[in-house]
Amino acid sequence: MNLDSKIPEGPLADKWDNHRFSSKLVNPANKRKYKVIVVGSGLAGGSAAATLGELGYNVDCFCYQDSPRRAHSIAAQGGINAAKNYQNDGDSIHRLFYDTVKGGDFRSREANVYRLAQVSTNIIDQCVAQGVPFAREYGGLLANRSFGGAQVSRTFYARGQTGQQLLLGAYSALSRQISAGQVKMHTRQEMLDIVVVDGHAKGIITRNLATGETKAWTADAVLLCTGGYGNVYYLSTNAIGCNVTATFRAYRRGAGFANPCFTQIHPTCIPVAGDHQSKLTLMSESLRNDGRVWVPKNAEDTGKNPNDIAEADRDYYLERKYPSFGNLAPRDISSRSAKEACDEGRGVGPGGRGVYLDFSDSITRLGESAIRERYGNLFQMYERITGENAYQRPMRIYPAIHYTMGGLWVDYNLMTTIPGCFALGEANFSDHGANRLGASALMQGLSDGYFVIPYTIGDYLAKSGAGAISPDSPEVKEVMESVRERVDQLVSSKGKRSSRSYHKELGQIMWEYAGMARNEKGLNKAIGQIQDLRDDFNKNLLVPGSGDNLNAELERAGRVRDFLDFGELLCRDALERNESCGGHFREEHQTEDGEAVRDDENFAHAAVWEFDGDGKTPDRHQEKLTYDNVKLAVRSYK
């Protein structure tokens, strides 16, 4: 597997400029001869489709929802980072770059992260011009807030709905291109395979979820902007429909999958309430600006009303352990600390799996109305779900799977190991290393879509030349046939168990052995259990109805089938990465006080998995990560 990252020559700050200059361009008059497929319409896909359409390419964009405006980017709450330094508090491109590399526990690619920090400022300008109603100060200028893992205030936000507003911005740009005829939008369509001809990505096969029709689409390049794989854990903050199928199918066709074990557990989610639970709801990290996290000092107090527990009997454990970052310690560290407190028997709420996030100090200091203005919609959401009023009683929170840093391996051009197949946003692996900082996902999705791919795709297209193959060519038909067989096989499964029950069981295995803490024994056990579960799935799955109309059970069965294979890959990656770093915490590698211990000598690399056929162990390759501009250090937030 060729893992040439194609990092441009020159000093870090000049690499992107140099690269843009040396990249080939497609003549404006020739752009209309090229076809580009964009799968997914979230921040990465929506912004890419809109921008490529605007440049003159013919774009086909696909999403599984009924409208491109519903992609799960919409649920991001807290904000988007940018190195604007509007607060005059010492921010700079280099600082955002450094914070991101450090926050990722030194497992991301320097050149990519620097470019991300560079274009972050353009994103804000672009979104403001589109009419995104960012929060403003009374003077009319843009407001900022702080986020975890940073000591400057660089996060732009639109109340607690930043993702929604940025996505609606991208959706409006996309709508403009749809009405101009530059983008053709295909809703309720799920990509089920990618067509690779002579080593190059040339198209995709989709299933129309409303009619059941499978169809081939061909193009000169394919962009996968299909998000992350958090739903392999069943319970996560992802939307119910989020799945790994598009990226996993590309992996099966030759795209390397990098660092699947790098998953992010978000510290502030509403705890699990019971067996009926279908998803977990995030409470934005921005709440940690004004909320203080604590558990009772004594296990016997956990059943008490929190307001009756005296100040002296509370353990504000983040402030105690990390005095300089306090409640704004990065996500992985905050999550593990919550688990630790609950493991000690000091957790609160159902099953003792919760910690308090307390706003009473801020309410006393700033008044309830100030807190309401900042977080009103989050408090309301909390009330809807738990029936509790967080203005009067501390919130209960617990970590949950939220984001996945791993994804398809891409080079500096965002191209996977299949030439012509690109991966953008959460679907790729490159920018967040082993842990993503808050408010950086929106930044990366929009950076990839608005400002990176429009340049880098040109270089590929100019060199490969225009000429989409016919959807009737034998190579396409062969893939199409295999998709139809797979769907037919699923729909003829008339066993006893629903796909949901398999998904739930897979999630339990993943959370138990590949969740917040992992070890060799547990991971081996998980791999065995997943294999058994998959065998059972193949024998006893029940899919009702037929494949020629809307059949939600069939959709889920296909996604769960891929999650079963993917879960095993994730565990295998976690097993082989015999160190702790960021969100990947191997219990064998920790300091006396429970901090992660990295092994830079052996693991300062991205692990890239190559599919080797069903039933065979995939091959593990490495892209060595070199750090010329930052010093690898022990991450300290103390």
Next chain:
Amino acid sequence: MKLFLKVWRQDDRNDEGRFETHTLDNVSEDSSFLEMMDQLNEQLLEEGTEPVVFDHDCREGICGMCSLTINGLPHGTENSTTTCQLHMRKFEDGDTVTIEPFRAKAFPVVKDLVVDRSAFDSITQAGGFITVRTGSAPDGNALPVPKDDSDKAMDAAACIGCGACVASCKNASAMLFTSAKAGHLNMLPQGQAEKDKRVLAMVSAMDEAGFGNCRNYGECSAACPKDISLDYIAKLNRDHAKAKIKSIFA
């Protein structure tokens, strides 16, 4: 708790459709309405019946995908709440619950409780945007926007495009949706250049899509899970009248 469910079933757009009655036991009051629907579907699977199809995705009240009419009201009786955020603690043991799709001529049923809301996309495509080429934007702070204007734009932009406004209106009018999008952009200095063109195009796209006329009943705003105010409809009417007059004298 135990519930008696009257659920709408319809094979496709052309099918007449019918209610089906099911009894569901052991529903947790902590579960959400959609988790109760999941439970119903698992039960139907065990009984060998095809599960009920309904739209849903984020299950945290923001994607706008869920679209059930519960006991006659879009998203149910709870104010400022989407179906996915409605929790079963709001129901009583032994309740009969009627579950239907969002009904409107412009939202044809796809199957069971799933409807086609692509008419909303066509309204946005007609003019729900500010024309700005990627990469050509001035500095974000180059143009100060008074906080009040920005806040009001945000109030309108909070619309999740679910269609409850249409489903609640006896005329199935899409004025609240259209006015929220137009109002958001028309309120900002960035949106001024295309304001007239925008309102004319969006309103005519709305009419073409088969939505009814607005008679100021106000049901839409009451049903809106994001509390979009009727003020935006008034504003759209004003902006539209001005644009129309200008177009006559131009």
